Amino acid sequence: MKLALIAIALLAVGFAGIAIKIWGKKNGEFAGTCASNNPIFNKEGEPCSFCGARPDEKCLAEEKE
Numbered sequence: 001m002k003l004a005l006i007a008i009a010l011l012a013v014g015f016a017g018i019a020i021k022i023w024g025k026k027n028g029e030f031a032g033t034c035a036s037n038n039p040i041f042n043k044e045g046e047p048c049s050f051c052g053a054r055p056d057e058k059c060l061a062e063e064k065e
Contacts, residue, residue: 034048047054
């Protein structure tokens with residue numbers, strides 16, 4: 001029971017941190033949301049499945065606003 005309460009408390013802290021970050025950002029969006037554009041994860045150099053940016057380019061989703 002004690003372990004379950006600790007796990008729930010840690011999850012609550014995590015969700016609160018994300019909520020505070022979204023609240024503090026302009027338009028409530030994260031900058032650079034293209035995780036698939038990371039060269040560590042994208043070994044073949046494929047474009048981002050979200051915005052189409054290449055690994056050496058900036059996320060194009062930020063510019064569409």
